[in-house]
Amino acid sequence: MRATLVQIDVDTEETVADRRERAARLVRAQAGADLVVLPELWPVGAFAADAFAAEAEQAAGGPTAAVMGAAARDAGVWLHAGSVVERDFSQEGGPLYNTSLLFAPDGTLHTTxxxxxxxxxxRGEAVLMTAGDRIATARLPQAVLGLATCYDLRFPELFRLLLDAGAQVLVVPAGWPARRLAHWRVLVRARAIESQAYVLACGTAGTHAGVEQAGHSMVVDPWGEVLAEAGPGEQLLTVELDPARVAATRAEFPVLRDRVLGMPTP
Incomplete structure (x- = not known):
């Protein structure tokens, strides 16, 4: 399973529309990959809270979905297009959400x-956006993905739920600040080790809304080994994953069978 992480630079001098088209070109260039991953809130910037309302869109049928769906179709890849500021337009002034979009190779929106x-x-996202209330997984031909976003990394109970839902590859788009890079590296590896799963953690590069981004996207295997790590700038990471290694690791070191607390009800 070939996965490519697109650590895009969220340049404040670039319009959102131009950045969508640039991201689409980067995705189209990944034809031959099985899965392509973009970071959190890359169209507007994860810390650009003042622009959230103005840039809010529908998850399905919005401008980002239209451009990214077409890019996934043209490249023939599964595309985790990072996340967007979603507004619930079913009601006037409806709530905002930080919503991840996963597209199938035919360009359809498969999972949010x-x-x-x-x-x-x-402040910021914590007061402007409404929390989601359910986990999300997606079954690809090669493996089951479990979806999380950025700050979710600090809450291992979410990853236990994804594990129990069958996740083998955990996909985590982020807009992680450079000043907490040390935490990022530890948490990404911890989630892989405790879940005995691959973690694909894709961050943004550059500085936006005055916040320097960590970059350093990472791919970690089920044993906690770092297979690839980006630097601080815009960069692509392409890694070959072996989904069978998840089951093999869990069989070789069967720590998960010794769980006592928080086990799912039969």
């Missing part, structure tokens, strides 16, 4: 995930 844990400590 509304971020459950909102970052900000009573």
């Amino acid at each position: 995930y509304r971020k459950i844990h909102r970052f900000g400590f009573d």
